[in-house]
Amino acid sequence: xxxxxxxxxxxxxxxxxxxxxxxxxxxxxxxxxxxxxxxxxxxxxxxxxxxxxxxxxxxxxxxxxxxxxxxxxxxxxxxxxxxxxxxxxxxxxxxxxxxxxxxxxxxxxxxxxxxxxxxxxxxxxxxxxxxxxxxxxxxxxxxxxxxxxxxxxxxxxxxxxxxxxxxxxxxxxxxxxxxxxxxxxxxxxxxxxxxxxxxxxxxxxxxxxxxxxxxxxxxxxxxxxxxxxxxxxxxxxxxxxxxxxxxxxxxxxxxxxxxxxxxxxxxxxxxxxxxxxxxxxxxxxxxxxxxxxxxxxxxxxxxxxxxxxxxxxxxxxxxxxxxxxxxxxxxxxxxxxxxxxxxxxxxxxxxxxxxxxxxxxxxxxxxxxxxxxxxxxxxxxxxxxxxxxxxxxxxxxxxxxxxxxxxxxxxxxxxxxxxxxxxxxxxxxxxxxxxxxxxxxxxxxxxxxxxxxxxxxxxxxxxxxxxxxxxxxxxxxxxxxxxxxxxxxxxxxxxxxxxxxxxxxxxxxxxxxxxxxxxxxxxxxxxxxxxxxxxxxxxxxxxxxxxxxxxxxxxxxxxxxxxxxxxxxxxxxxxxxxxxxxxxxxxxxxxxxxxxxxxxxxxxxxxxxxxxxxxxxxxxxxxxxxxxxxxxxxxxxxxxxxxxxxx
Ligand code: GCV
Numbered sequence: 001x002x003x004x005x006x007x008x009x010x011x012x013x014x015x016x017x018x019x020x021x022x023x024x025x026x027x028x029x030x031x032x033x034x035x036x037x038x039x040x041x042x043x044x045x046x047x048x049x050x051x052x053x054x055x056x057x058x059x060x061x062x063x064x065x066x067x068x069x070x071x072x073x074x075x076x077x078x079x080x081x082x083x084x085x086x087x088x089x090x091x092x093x094x095x096x097x098x099x100x101x102x103x104x105x106x107x108x109x110x111x112x113x114x115x116x117x118x119x120x121x122x123x124x125x126x127x128x129x130x131x132x133x134x135x136x137x138x139x140x141x142x143x144x145x146x147x148x149x150x151x152x153x154x155x156x157x158x159x160x161x162x163x164x165x166x167x168x169x170x171x172x173x174x175x176x177x178x179x180x181x182x183x184x185x186x187x188x189x190x191x192x193x194x195x196x197x198x199x200x201x202x203x204x205x206x207x208x209x210x211x212x213x214x215x216x217x218x219x220x221x222x223x224x225x226x227x228x229x230x231x232x233x234x235x236x237x238x239x240x241x242x243x244x245x246x247x248x249x250x251x252x253x254x255x256x257x258x259x260x261x262x263x264x265x266x267x268x269x270x271x272x273x274x275x276x277x278x279x280x281x282x283x284x285x286x287x288x289x290x291x292x293x294x295x296x297x298x299x300x301x302x303x304x305x306x307x308x309x310x311x312x313x314x315x316x317x318x319x320x321x322x323x324x325x326x327x328x329x330x331x332x333x334x335x336x337x338x339x340x341x342x343x344x345x346x347x348x349x350x351x352x353x354x355x356x357x358x359x360x361x362x363x364x365x366x367x368x369x370x371x372x373x374x375x376x377x378x379x380x381x382x383x384x385x386x387x388x389x390x391x392x393x394x395x396x397x398x399x400x401x402x403x404x405x406x407x408x409x410x411x412x413x414x415x416x417x418x419x420x421x422x423x424x425x426x427x428x429x430x431x432x433x434x435x436x437x438x439x440x441x442x443x444x445x446x447x448x449x450x451x452x453x454x455x456x457x458x459x460x461x462x463x464x465x466x467x468x469x470x471x472x473x474x475x476x477x478x479x480x481x482x483x484x485x486x487x488x489x490x491x492x493x494x495x496x497x498x499x500x501x502x503x504x505x506x507x508x509x510x511x512x513x514x515x516x517x518x519x520x521x522x523x524x525x526x527x528x529x530x531x532x533x534x535x536x537x538x539x540x541x542x543x544x545x546x547x548x549x550x551x552x553x554x555x556x557x558x559x560x561x562x563x564x565x566x567x568x569x570x571x572x573x574x575x576x577x578x579x580x581x582x583x584x585x586x587x588x589x590x591x592x593x594x595x596x597x598x599x600x601x602x603x604x605x606x607x608x609x610x611x612x613x614x615x616x617x618x619x620x621x622x623x624x625x626x627x628x629x630x631x632x633x634x635x636x637x638x639x640x641x642x643x644x645x646x647x
Pocket of ligand 1: 374
């Protein structure tokens with residue numbers, strides 16, 4: 001598409017296929033997509049493609065042997081050609097993109113025979129896109145990449161070429177589900193479920209061609225706001241009948257519709273509590289409506305008191321999801337998926353893994369991460385989240401089982417894409433989207449290999465070393481110059497960009513650091529604090545219970561300690577704060593310098609865009625450094641050991 005960045009699928013990556021002879025065998029829309037992809041590559045590079053011809057002198061044979069739902073494929077080299085075979089059409093599509101990733105290596109005689117299958121059946125992006133521009137949250141809630149890809153001027157975009165290009169990008173990194181509207185469902189968006197379902201159907205048609213199922217966020221109050229009823233009580237037969245009817249209409253419009261996403265009793269959204277019902281009652285009502293069609297309800301576990309009294313130290317937001325949902329284990333229908341944020345708070349740069357993950361063995365659970373960088377630099381700062389997500393997915397939270405295995409209901413990310421020419425605002429934030437897809441396919445994959453893959457596809461080899469240097473440690477750099485040691489927040493209220501150490505300290509949101517002249521941190525121990533640490537299984541309950549065993553990076557999440565407390569690193573807490581904030585800025589400055597040196601190997605427009613963003617990142621990092629360091633110097637009165645300037 002003209003004017004749109006091809007991201008990690010520039011024409012060049014199709015050259016190895018486009019210069020060869022390819023046979024595509026099989027039928028169905030996804031096989032058509034595969035054929036079109038190869039045809040386009042051949043048209044550009046001079047190769048040849050046949051459809052359903054007899055075997056002959058081909059270099060590449062892409063063949064689907066059945067019509068099952070399997071997403072697996074096998075790739076091997078035999079008799080001088082590369083064969084990709086799958087039993088299901090989606091498998092063939094993923095096989096094609098595998099060959100694209102391998103490039104020339106796909107045609108080496110020593111290519112090993114490999115079968116690839118996704119570890120997680122659901123690999124989903126949730127868009128927090130509004131149809132009508134919201135007066136506070138805009139077109140895309142927490143969106144940092146321009147407007148919505150799907151919605152403009154109060155309705156679905158008429159020209160869906162861009163959505164097609166997006167679907168292609170998503171499929172190429174393994175994503176197979178998309179929710180097209182915000183979980184905060186406002187008045188206009190509520191109607192997507194009923195009289196405006198045609199607009200969703202138009203999007204679904206585009207996604208279908210790339211093996212992606214479409215989901216919709218719905219409001220729990222739909223029977224009231226759309227159906228004119230006087231209740232949304234999930235145990236009321238009339239309400240259930242309303243949902244059954246509405247869902248039948250949805251499937252009439254979108255036969256392969258994926259299901260509903262629901263944020264209920266959360267930050268003001270309606271839910272079952274209003275009727276004295278449980279979240280299982282609410283989720284099961286929707287599961288029942290979706291069951292005849294094979295749909296799923298994704299019920300979010302982000303339920304907490306957002307109107308808490310900041311003086312009440314016994315209420316702990318971190319505890320809330322576990323306290324609400326664990327007692328309901330075993331009560332959720334099998335087509336209800338409980339969607340849990342990866343940490344107990346809210347997508348901070350550092351949080352422990354949520355103790356809810358693994359604590360509900362009788363419930364299908366999906367884990368939600370945030371690609372949109374609400375708390376990680378808002379796509380103005382480089383912050384590659386691959387290492388953070390990988391740490392989460394590999395973390396053995398329950399009986400040695402890692403999160404990536406416990407997430408039986410899938411992995412979900414809040415999307416970071418929009419109608420920005422570079423898709424993600426910051427061109428380097430594309431790495432997060434790509435990494436998410438690849439980790440959802442294989443949660444135990446090495447993130448640095450994924451990063452190399454993204455760099456090679458997107459930029460070729462000339463800029464690889466520099467880009468790796470910039471991106472690889474960028475999450476830790478961001479952590480260094482923002483909130484220290486897992487304490488979180490300290491952001492400007494509302495929009496969440498830039499430092500405000502006490503921004504949320506005297507607010508009702510449950511996000512406090514409790515700094516005073518003597519110390520800082522939240523006591524979440526069982527012995528003297530909120531008891532949150534005891535929500536973990538062994539060994540983590542013990543590990544987190546004591547400051548002696550708690551990992552440094554999470555110390556202030558779990559404990560309130562004096563500024564002079566000595567970390568495992570050997571530094572005091574206060575000195576750690578000073579040092580990391582100076583280091584973080586130096587690292588951001590160094591990344592800016594490395595980028596400046598890539599001017600000859602990156603196209604001019606992209607180079608200029610990133611260079612400009614680096615100016616903002618360095619400015620903002622300095623602001624963080626100065627405000628955080630001054631704040632704690634003034635609170636504690638402890639000077640920097642190294643005598644640097646802190647006012
Ligand atoms: C969609 C955080 C964000 C909200 C978001 C919410 C959620 O609180 O700031 O914008 O709402 O998470 O995940 O539902």
